[in-house]
Amino acid sequence: MASTIENLAKMTENLSIEPVYNTNWCDMPEELKRECIGKMGFDERLALRFTAKTERSLVNSENFMFHDGGFYMHGNHDYIPASWCIYLTLDKENQTKKNYKNTNDGERVKSDFEFIKFIWGVGVFETFSISCDLSFMEELNYTGKITAKNVVIAEWCRID
Amino acid sequence: MSSTEQGTSSAAPAEPTTAPESAAAPEVPESFYYVHGKDKVVHKVSAGALQHSALIHGMISNLGYTEEQAKANPFPFENIDGDILQMVVDWCNQHKGKPTPPEDTNLPKQKEKLFDLVLAVNYLEIKELLTYCCKQVAMMVKGKSPEEIREIWMIPTDAEDEAAEKEAKKRAGKEAAGETAAAAGDAK
Numbered sequence: 001m002a003s004t005i006e007n008l009a010k011m012t013e014n015l016s017i018e019p020v021y022n023t024n025w026c027d028m029p030e031e032l033k034r035e036c037i038g039k040m041g042f043d044e045r046l047a048l049r050f051t052a053k054t055e056r057s058l059v060n061s062e063n064f065m066f067h068d069g070g071f072y073m074h075g076n077h078d079y080i081p082a083s084w085c086i087y088l089t090l091d092k093e094n095q096t097k098k099n100y101k102n103t104n105d106g107e108r109v110k111s112d113f114e115f116i117k118f119i120w121g122v123g124v125f126e127t128f129s130i131s132c133d134l135s136f137m138e139e140l141n142y143t144g145k146i147t148a149k150n151v152v153i154a155e156w157c158r159i160d
Numbered sequence: 161m162s163s164t165e166q167g168t169s170s171a172a173p174a175e176p177t178t179a180p181e182s183a184a185a186p187e188v189p190e191s192f193y194y195v196h197g198k199d200k201v202v203h204k205v206s207a208g209a210l211q212h213s214a215l216i217h218g219m220i221s222n223l224g225y226t227e228e229q230a231k232a233n234p235f236p237f238e239n240i241d242g243d244i245l246q247m248v249v250d251w252c253n254q255h256k257g258k259p260t261p262p263e264d265t266n267l268p269k270q271k272e273k274l275f276d277l278v279l280a281v282n283y284l285e286i287k288e289l290l291t292y293c294c295k296q297v298a299m300m301v302k303g304k305s306p307e308e309i310r311e312i313w314m315i316p317t318d319a320e321d322e323a324a325e326k327e328a329k330k331r332a333g334k335e336a337a338g339e340t341a342a343a344a345g346d347a348k
Contacts, residue, residue: 039295047306
């Protein structure tokens with residue numbers, strides 16, 4: 001009996017020497033999470049956005065440098081459901097490109113719009129090209145800024 | 161030095177030579193400080209290595225300890241695990257007086273250790289090491305799906321979060337009610 005207790009005492013002693021790690025992402029303060037997000041690539045940020053609300057708002061608040069980006073709408077938003085696409089070039093050297101199109105799914109319009117707002121909100125573009133009409137912009141209701149060194153607006157674009 | 165080398169050096173055009181460092185300034189003996197973490201194991205670290213930590217560097221500048229005083233009063237970092245502090249000390253020693261390279265591959269790969277290291281490094285204000293650590297954290301989720309990230313970093317879903325919040329509120333309400341009842345009982 002005594003030896004069992006002694007063994008147990010020894011075991012607990014050894015256990016207490018081994019550090020216990022309970023720290024994880026959720027235990028990190030916001031500022032450090034931001035610092036880590038700042039080091040993430042675009043795909044990782046997109047994935048992290050879909051994990052939870054808190055993570056989404058953190059990713060939404062961290063800028064991302066794009067070499068260039070474009071938003072192009074095809075068709076007239078007043079009369080027919082317009083289709084649109086976003087073109088992004090992540091870095092100039094590797095010319096890593098990403099293209100996103102709208103889903104043409106009425107139920108997903110809200111999430112599509114949210115995605116456009118996310119890209120425009122976090123993006124810091126070397127060149128940003130835009131081609132869409134006023135009614136689309138009104139429906140999108142984007143009130144933020146677009147940060148770009150150069151902006152190219154299509155001639156037919158009725159945006160003031 | 162071999163004779164060939166001697167020959168070459170004498171044939172080379174005379175270049176302005178700088179005086180050896182020792183001749184220019186007498187070598188100042190390096191001062192050492194002592195730190196310990198949660199495990200109370202004391203680490204002896206040179207002032208040069210500790211310069212990486214803005215927090216410790218500030219403490220040293222303010223205290224003006226002599227070597228004896230420093231030995232008698234190790235800086236206590238009770239909030240940092242012993243082996244994490246060891247890692248930090250090793251990194252500071254390795255990079256003492258050297259420009260930090262753009263990548264550091266010697267950081268721990270285990271997520272729990274890495275997060276502890278991030279917290280410690282942030283506390284000790286070691287900017288370069290914090291950059292490496294954050295890069296390493298970012299690398300953990302490279303190419304991973306939202307579901308995989310949630311699993312790796314144990315991120316609760318919004319539903320789980322809400323349920324936990326509700327539970328916490330319920331518990332707090334019950335505790336508050338219990339306290340009120342106890343206070344009323346005491347008053348009687």
